[in-house]
Amino acid sequence: MKISPLLEGKGLISFEEITDYNLIDEKQLRLKKRKNSESVDPGVEAKKPKFLVKKNVDRKKTNKSKVKFSDEVTVGEFDKSDKQEIKIKKVKKLKNSKSKKAKKNKSHNSNSTSRLNMFKTDEDTENNFDQEDFETKMSAWFELALSKELLRGLYEKGFYQPMPIQKLVIPEAIKNRSNIIGTAQTGSGKTLAFGLPILTQLIDSANTNEFNKDTDSPAPQALILTPTRELAIQIKDHLQVCSKYKDIKIACVVGGISQLKQERLLLKNPEIIVATPGRLMQMIEEGHEYLNNIIRIKYLVIDEADRMIEKGHFSEVEKILGLVNKDDKVKTKRQNFLFSATLITKYDGDFDENKPKKEKTEAQIKREKRAKLNSLVEKIQMTKQPKFFDLTTQQVTAENLLESKIFCQLKEKDIYLYYFTCKYQGRTLVFANSIDCVRRLTNLFRLLKKTPLHLHANMDQKQRLKNLEKFNAQENSFLIASDVAARGLDIPGVKHVIHYQCPRSAEIYVHRSGRTARSTSEGLSVLLISPDEINLYRKIVKTFKKDKEIKDYPIDLDYYKSCESRVNLAKKIDELQHQLNREKNDSNWYTKNAKLMDIEIDDEILKETHVDDELVSKNRRKLSQYKQDLDRLLKQMIYPKFMSKKYLEPKNVEEILAINKSETTALNDFKNKINNKKKVKKEKI
Structure with missing residues (x-):
């Protein structure tokens, strides 16, 4: 037998001839299968495969009976009731195992399961939401009557504990719908203190279809005024994170950003508008349809109220307050929030050394507080007596x-x-x-x-x-x-x-x-x-x-002296650069404007404005030399006090610098100085 050239060198060893085989017709095979299926025991479902076939057995009999088929495949007999019993047993086992683990880890309250089920959704199972972790970390929030969707947003943001101002304000604002005036230290959580009650009430009214019940035209529900653009954007971001699981639209209306973009956002009819007074009043005066209904707002917030309402700072605030106070019916139902870290000035004195210094009594300070509060209430036109929460301490600034x-x-x-x-x-x-x-x-x-x-x-x-x-x-x-x-x-x-x-x-x-x-x-x-x-x-x-x-x-005086040479050199460079730029601009000013006006300049004027080229080149050389000297200084290390500049070994530089960075911080240096002074005083005593 000849081997094909295509198979040469492919590792072919030999051929084997097969003699013992039979040809099978596909049509005959199908007919045989049909006959076999018809010849099956009539008590068995014929059309199903043998390994899935069930025998019709009396349900009163035990489920342990078995049936043998011609192919010697054995199948256990069971019915639907058996399946249900097996499933129930499995579920019970899983529940018992989970409950045992939970008891070992921690003790649960009687209402824990109901709380967990309240927050559980179909998406939670898909996203592997940890219910037990949520319940333990967020337990402090449960008493504040917040919406369940808001608690989910707070949990994901990592706000596990309410701040003191939030504990006081939120229940009062939600349950009693009181007007709120609040002061607390910076960084104490004032944004969520007014934001969470508004969001909760908006969610509740959305669930009961109370939005714009009186009229068909849409209107904003809440207006939050802030003095700066960055603060407005920050408040909007905080509220959006909290309302992640509820469709509440929030728009930011501030200056410095495209007005057309903000107008497109307002076309979506946002429930909450966070704004700076200038841009908001500008868009109202231009006749924006949605903002014309700002008269019907249900919630008004003035953040940093002490600055916003002072004379001469924001004239637009008075115009906006005039608009929202037009409708007396809406004004009586509206809820107002005023917040700031320094809402009450504790002292307003004159520091002329020639004048005698007069300290104010406690009665005078109280009268000043009442007068300022009364002026705030009058400007906002609150119809209900506000609740006042003052969490500022005597030091006013943060405790830490x-x-x-x-x-x-x-x-x-x-x-x-x-x-x-x-x-x-x-x-x-x-x-x-x-x-x-x-x-x-x-x-x-x-x-x-x-x-x-x-x-x-x-x-x-x-x-x-x-x-x-x-x-x-x-x-x-x-x-x-x-x-x-x-x-x-x-x-x-x-x-x-x-x-x-x-x-x-x-x-x-x-x-x-x-x-x-x-x-x-x-x-x-x-x-x-x-x-x-x-x-x-x-x-x-x-x-x-x-x-x-x-x-x-x-x-550290040694460190200070090393910094001094660098800063002084940088100042010289900065001053010289300004001088060169100023001379260049002055010389070009006359010639540029003369060309524009098509005027010829006298030679005397040209001489006065002409810059000495030699002086300019000299200053440029000096500038380049200063820059080289500064670069050389900046490449050197600023040696701490305990380092020796002369005898420092190169191998130890990195180690000493690492120790210096890890131990010397601004806070530690300051604390050490205070502690050392206290020790000295004790030793003297």
């Missing part, structure tokens, strides 16, 4: 906040700020009083390669939000901001707040410092005070009676 100060000259502030950002790790927020100061510091610290972020009112809104997102994303980020960032912003993990310029009022100091030490975390506030700011500092001390509390911050 450590406050300190540094007295220095004006030119030294940059050095202290650079010292602080180099020596200590952590998210740092720096406040300045003016936008020009924010810009100058941003340019200076860019030269020092600290990559600062900045935030002020004249920035584009998108850029403001981007910088806030970057600040939140990086652990060791560094943000320089005006007082736009002082109120309400919940920025997690801010370790230090530095007041580069002393705040103009005690209230601003409280709100600035409140960006750190939020909730239960610790934080540090540092005041940089120059001689011309001593009066402002005294005002803060007098207002909150902090004379013995604000202590000096400890400074």
Whole structure:
């Protein structure tokens, strides 16, 4: 036998001839199968396969009987009732095993199963929702009469325990529909204190179809007014997270963002509008249909009320209040919320040293409180007596906040700020009083390669939000901001707040410092005070009676001197750059405008405006030399006090730096100084 060339070299060994085989016709095989099926015992269902066939047996007989078939396959006989019994037994076993495990782990309340079933849905089984974990962690919220959908949103966000202001306000607002005036420290959860009652009542009214019952035209149900854009966006985000499992639409109406986009959002008829007064009033005056029905709102919130209602700050607020108070029937049913960290000013004094200092009595302070509350109630036109909740302590600022100060000259502030950002790790927020100061510091610290972020009112809104997102994303980020960032912003993990310029009022100091030490975390506030700011500092001390509390911050002089040379060099570069840019702009101004107006300039004017080329080239060479020197300094380490610059071995540098970073934090340095002073006092005694 010849092998095909295609099979050569393929590992073929031999061929085998098959002789013992039979050919089967498919038609004959089908006929045989039909005959066999017809010849089956009539007591058996013929059409089913043999391994699924059941015999008709009397149900009174035991289920242990078995049937043998011709192919010797044995099948146990059972009916539907048997299947049900088996299923019930399995379910009982599973339930018993779960209950035993639960008893071992923890003891349950009698109502625990009903609570768990109340929150359980078909989606929970698919998403592996941990009911026991939910019930244990969220048990403190069950007494506040919140909607079950809101509790699910709070659980997923990690809000397991209600804050003190929330425990007081939420039941009163939901059960009694009281008007609320609330003050609490910064970071105490005021947003959810007014947000959760509104969401719960909106969900309840949606379930009972009470939305827009009086008229067919849709209208917003709740209006929340805030002083800043960032705070408005933050409130909207918090409420959206909480109402994740219920279809409640929330729109944000703020300046700096496309008005057309906001108009499209309002076409969806959102139940809640969070807005800044300026953009809201602008859209109302332009005749937006949905906003024209703002008269019919059922819930009004004014956050940071002390600033919003003060004269000269937001004139649009008075116009908006005039609109919402037009309908007397709606006004009587409306629920009002006023919240702030500094709603009541405890002291309003004059610091003229020539005038005699008069301390106010407790009776005078109480009268001032009543007068301010009465003015707030009158402006909002509350028809019901409001419930007032004051959770501020005597120190007003957060309990976990450590406050300190540094007295220095004006030119030294940059050095202290650079010292602080180099020596200590952590998210740092720096406040300045003016936008020009924010810009100058941003340019200076860019030269020092600290990559600062900045935030002020004249920035584009998108850029403001981007910088806030970057600040939140990086652990060791560094943000320089005006007082736009002082109120309400919940920025997690801010370790230090530095007041580069002393705040103009005690209230601003409280709100600035409140960006750190939020909730239960610790934080540090540092005041940089120059001689011309001593009066402002005294005002803060007098207002909150902090004379013995604000202590000096400890400074490492060796570290400070190393920072000083770098900052001074960076200042020279910044000043020289400004000088060159200014000269260039001045020289080009006359020629550009002369060309536009088609005017010839006299030679004398040209000589006056002409820049000396030699001087410019000299300054540029000097600028490049300064930059080289600064780069060289920045590449060197800033040696801590215990390091020797002369005899330091290269192998030990990384180890010492690692120890230095892990142990020296701003909070630890400040605590150690306080503890050392206490020890010294005890030893003297």
